[in-house]
Amino acid sequence: MARRYYQLPSLTGLNTFDACARNGSFTAAAAELGVTLGAVSRQVKALETELDCALFLRLHRGVELTAEGIDLFQVLSSSFQQIGRLCQEFRNRAKSLDVTIAATTAFASLWLMPRLGGFWQQYRDINLNHAISDNPGDSGFVNADIRIRYGDGRWRGERALKLFDDRIYPVCGRGFAEHHELLRPPDLLQFPLLQLDNVDPAWTGWGAWMVQWNCDISQANFRRFNNYVVALQAAEENQGIVLGWHSQVEALIRSGKLVRIGEMEIPAPGSFYLTWDETRPLSDAAQRLRDWLVETGREFTEPGNRAVV
Numbered sequence: 001m002a003r004r005y006y007q008l009p010s011l012t013g014l015n016t017f018d019a020c021a022r023n024g025s026f027t028a029a030a031a032e033l034g035v036t037l038g039a040v041s042r043q044v045k046a047l048e049t050e051l052d053c054a055l056f057l058r059l060h061r062g063v064e065l066t067a068e069g070i071d072l073f074q075v076l077s078s079s080f081q082q083i084g085r086l087c088q089e090f091r092n093r094a095k096s097l098d099v100t101i102a103a104t105t106a107f108a109s110l111w112l113m114p115r116l117g118g119f120w121q122q123y124r125d126i127n128l129n130h131a132i133s134d135n136p137g138d139s140g141f142v143n144a145d146i147r148i149r150y151g152d153g154r155w156r157g158e159r160a161l162k163l164f165d166d167r168i169y170p171v172c173g174r175g176f177a178e179h180h181e182l183l184r185p186p187d188l189l190q191f192p193l194l195q196l197d198n199v200d201p202a203w204t205g206w207g208a209w210m211v212q213w214n215c216d217i218s219q220a221n222f223r224r225f226n227n228y229v230v231a232l233q234a235a236e237e238n239q240g241i242v243l244g245w246h247s248q249v250e251a252l253i254r255s256g257k258l259v260r261i262g263e264m265e266i267p268a269p270g271s272f273y274l275t276w277d278e279t280r281p282l283s284d285a286a287q288r289l290r291d292w293l294v295e296t297g298r299e300f301t302e303p304g305n306r307a308v309v
Contacts, residue, residue, distance in 0.1 A: 013047035014076060016040055017055060021073040025062045099286045102131035102144035104200075106228035107272070110248040111300075112148070119292050126285045134227065136200055145286045146293075151202040151270045157279070161290065163272040163297040164247065168204055169265035171244035171252075173236050177259040182241075185213035185264055192240030194231045195222040202270050209243055212266045232258070247272065247300070272297070 008014070019029035020040065030040045048055050055069035065073060103112055108130065116128065131140035141147060153160045170188060172180075182188060193206050210217045223240055225231040232249065235242040236257050244258065245268065252258040274290055276282055282290060 009047055009050045010043075013043045013050070016043035017047055017069075018073070018076050018080060020044060020056065020063065021065055021069065022077075024064070097125055097285050098127045098129060099146065099283070099289050100129040100131055100144040101146045101148070101289065102133065102141040103148040104134050104150075104228070105132055106134075106232075106245075106248050107148055107150075108132050109229055110232075110251065114251065115296055118296070119289065122292070123285075123288055126288065128289070134198065134200070145276060145282065146290055147275045148293075149273050149275050150200065150268075151273065153271065153273050155275055157277060158275040159278045160273040160275045161294065163274055163293065164301045165271045166268040167246045167265050168209060168243050168268050169246070170241050170261040171235060171249055171258040172241045172261055173238035174256060174259050176235075176238040176241070177261065182261045184262070185210060185215050188241055188261075189215065189217065189220050192221050192223050194234055194240045194242040195224050196228050196231055196243075197224050197226050198228075204243070204269060206243060208269075209266060213264070 016029065016033065019032050020026055023029050023032065026040045026044070027037055030037045033040070044056065051068075051072075053068045054066050055072060056063040057066060101112075119126075120128070131138075131144045133141045135141065136147075136149065147158075148163065149155065149160070153162065170182075180191070182191075195206050196203065198205070206220065206222070207217055210220075223234070225234070228248070231242050232244075232252065234240060236252070241261065244253075244260070249258055253260055274293055276286070276290075
């Protein structure tokens with residue numbers, strides 16, 4: 001006999017026992033299961049033989065559970081109910097028109113939201129929910145149907161599809177740029193550098209950016225923020241220089257709120273990805289959002305569509 005991993009008896013036998021226990025009758029159980037009374041009796045007998053105990057008292061008016069039968073039915077009924085609820089959740093999820101997408105505050109406000117109107121115009125039947133968090137470990141972020149992440153594309157338990165690469169360069173307010181000519185990375189060190197202290201270790205800060213230019217930042221004057229949108233607002237108000245991720249500052253540069261400094265830039269070490277749980281298939285609605293985002297990301301990075309900065 002093949003070894004059963006969970007040391008369970010026949011699942012057919014357990015299912016037959018559950019039907020008999022719920023109905024209080026072998027005959028009613030047979031009708032529910034669509035089998036003969038003899039088949040029900042044989043399954044129950046085989047189960048009792050394997051467990052080496054009686055599960056039912058056979059009475060003239062029907063059957064009653066023994067003490068062992070009551071114990072088994074309580075556990076089995078609870079387990080079957082939990083499995084049933086989970087399976088129904090899977091079925092509902094596959095048909096659901098609700099999709100939750102997660103992103104950081106900056107990415108959501110500066111890249112995603114200005115574009116989502118196009119998705120709504122195309123798919124008015126899909127209800128989009130948003131989980132906005134700068135902490136990738138936040139429960140709302142983790143439990144979203146689709147997440148927009150920055151990194152190397154490798155996250156445990158998640159499938160990842162690249163959205164686009166990015167590039168990083170310093171930006172400042174228009175007034176600041178008009179009064180200072182900054183052409184080389186070392187020139188930046190004499191001014192306030194707006195530094196993001198991010199909970200995501202993949203995020204590139206001034207230290208990692210300056211290393212690319214062999215600059216010593218030990219004497220740099222940092223002003224620290226824990227929110228990228230606020231750091232960008234400080235730069236708009238001419239309070240210092242901030243690292244601009246092209247995907248998130250190109251619209252601000254086009255509008256004149258920010259100005260790019262010189263020609264110095266580095267490619268972002270990581271990329272932006274769409275991710276979802278590898279054990280939870282995407283619903284049809286979520287797949288439509290995923291495909292739309294991929295196409296929108298492709299349009300954003302095509303050379304002919306890039307903003308001139």
